[in-house]
Amino acid sequence: MCKAMEETLAQLRAAAEPTRLRLLALCARGALCVTDLCAALGQSQPRLSRHLKLLVEAGLLERMPEGSNVYFSLAARADLARAILARLPEDDPLLAADRRLAARLSAERVRAASDAFRDAGADWDEMRALGLPGAAIEAAVLAALPRRVGHLLDIGAGTGQLLELVADRCDAALGVDASRDMLALARGRLAERGLAPRCAVRQADMYRLPFPDGGFDAVTLQMVLHYAEDPAAALAEAARVLSPEGVLLVVDLAPHGRAELMERHAHRWPGFDDGQMAGWLGEAGCALSSPVEIPGPPDVNLNVRLWSAHRATAVQPA
Structure with a gap:
C-alpha cells in the first residue's frame, strides 16, 4: 500500500468517531485550548486528550503548547477533514451547541485578559x-x-x-x-x-x-x-x-x-x-x-x- 493511501486511511479512521468529529468541527473555526474543549464537549481531560492525540498523529490537528496550556487547530494539510466537515449541516443541534459554548468560553477568556491589562495599567494599543x-x-x-x-x-x-x-x-x-x-x-x-x-x-x-x-x-x-x-x-x-x-x-x-x-x-x-x-x-x-x-x-x-x-x-x- 502506498504512503498516500496509508495516510488517507489513517485520517479517515481518526475522524470516524463522534467526539473526534466534534473536535474537528470546533478547531476548524479557530484554535482552542484543552480546557475550553473539555468544557464545550462536557468530557474529562484524560478522555479528550486521547482523542486529541489520535487526531494530531493522523495529521488532522496541530498541537501548539502555550505556557501551561495547549491549543489545537486544524492542521494546514487537513484537506480531508475540511471535506468531511463541509458535508455536515451548519444547523446540526449538537455542533451548534458546541459552537455557542466554545464562543462563550473564548469571550470570557478575552474579558479576563482585558481585565488583566487594565488592572496592570498596561497600554496594549x-x-x-x-x-x-x-x-x-x-x-x-x-x-x-x-x-x-x-x-x-x-x-x-x-x-x-x-x-x-x-x-x-x-x-x-x-x-x-x-x-x-x-x-x-x-x-x-x-x-x-x-x-x-x-x-x-x-x-x-x-x-x-x-x-x-x-x-x-x-x-x-x-x-x-x-x-x-x-x-x-x-x-x-x-x-x-x-x-x-x-x-x-x-x-x-x-x-x-x-x-x-x-x-x-x-x-x-x-x-x-x-x-x-x-x-x-x-x-x-x-x-x-x-x-x-x-x-x-x-x-x-x-x-x-x-x-x-x-x-x-x-x-x-x-
Whole structure:
C-alpha cells in the first residue's frame, strides 16, 4: 500500500468517531485550548486528550503548547477533514451547541485578559497610546505589501490589529507573540470579525521561531523592535523564515528625544535610523528599499519609519 493511501486511511479512521468529529468541527473555526474543549464537549481531560492525540498523529490537528496550556487547530494539510466537515449541516443541534459554548468560553477568556491589562495599567494599543497616526501607518503598510500574499507571519502580533488589516490579501496569516494575554485578545478579535482560522495566532519567541526556513512570503514586525534586547538577532530570525522572493516589513519609531518613553513604556531603543536598519538587514541577507516616513502630530514629536526589505542572498541558519 502506498504512503498516500496509508495516510488517507489513517485520517479517515481518526475522524470516524463522534467526539473526534466534534473536535474537528470546533478547531476548524479557530484554535482552542484543552480546557475550553473539555468544557464545550462536557468530557474529562484524560478522555479528550486521547482523542486529541489520535487526531494530531493522523495529521488532522496541530498541537501548539502555550505556557501551561495547549491549543489545537486544524492542521494546514487537513484537506480531508475540511471535506468531511463541509458535508455536515451548519444547523446540526449538537455542533451548534458546541459552537455557542466554545464562543462563550473564548469571550470570557478575552474579558479576563482585558481585565488583566487594565488592572496592570498596561497600554496594549501602543500606537493609540503614543498618539501616532494609525490610519496613515495602515495605509503605508498596505502600500508596501504585495497585492496578494500567500503566507504572512506577523512577529509581535499583539492584539491582532495588523492581521485584521492584511487578512483580505493573504491566503493564510499567522501572528506570534510571547504574551498569553495578548494572544487571548487577538484570538477574540479575529473570531469576532470572522477571520479565524485563516488568520491565527500562537505563542512563540521571536528569537527562536518554530518554523522552517523560507516558509513565509511576507514577514512583518510592527512596533516590536524598540522592545528588543537584540534587534539584529530578531531581524536575522525573521529573514530566516522568509521565502527567497519574500518581503520583510519593519514598522517602528524614527529616532526621537523623548527619554520618558524608555521608562514609561519600557522601550529599549529610542527609535532607529536608516543606517542601523540597513546594517542589520544586510547582515540578515536582506536588501533595504527606500524607507518611508509617517510624521506624527506636531504635539507628539514622534515619527514612524517603515523599512521594506527583500531577500538578497541565501540566509544561513545561525
